[in-house]
Amino acid sequence: MARVSAELIAAFRKTIIKLKNNAPYQWGHMGACNCGNLAQEITQLSKAEIHQYAMEKHGDWNDQLVDYCPTSGYPMDLMISKMLDAGLTLDELKHLERLSDPKILAHIPVEKRLHLKKNNKEDVILYLETWTLILENEWVKQFDKNLMDFDEKNISSKVFA
Template identity: 65%
Template sequence: MARSNPELIAAFRNTISKLKKGAPYQWGHMGACNCGNLAQELISLSKEEIHRYAMSKSGDWNEQLNDYCPTSGYPMDLMIGKLVEKGLSIEELKHLEKLSDPKILANIPLPRRNQLTKNNIHDLIFYLETWLELLENQWLESNSHLSIDTKKKNIPVQVFA
């Protein structure tokens, strides 16, 4: 699971909120797809910038993640490196693009789990919301100095105030 931290959690929340409000979503666009939308929040680049940088190499997100080299100097590799620094793994990013991470899917009830479509904005939002809940719970568990009541209620306003 990603290294849960307040910045990562905030990026998930912002991504979900923007998508719900109609942010551009296009699965075949490197800056407006599943990974692209989250990357916009985590590395503060526009969808156009992400897409332009991604086009300096060949392949979609999954192929570029397979070919990731932190020392290549390619803009896409630099972006991927930033996403990793923020707490995500290469494998999680690959799964995000296809909505296929077993750890996240295990928290989605059947039959919905088997009906997720990688290029459906509503399924992406649902997947991100499920992942966000896991990240929030992980963060709460690793920060035991919080009160028991806050942990049980999982109230983000209290946790991240």
């Protein structure tokens, strides 16, 4: 699962809000598709810039993720690197474009899960909302663990043992 951070969760939330408020969505457009919309929030690039960078190489998001090389110097690879730095993985991005991550799908009711379409904005929103809830739950678990570790370190009988 993604490396959880407040910034990553915020990027997801902003992407969801924009999509719900009629942000451009077009699955065949590298800057306005599933990954493209999230990339806009993480990289602060416009859909046009993302699409322009993507056209310097061949293929859709999945192809470019397979061909990703962090040292190529291609703007698309630099953009993917920024998304990875934000906490995402290559596999998660591949799954996002196809709405296919089993860990996320497991949290979507079967009747909806069986009818998800990778190029349907409402389905993308559902997928992103579900993923965001998973990330937020993970964030809370990490926070709770950190608090428990802090409590353990501050128990005087253990500190002075």
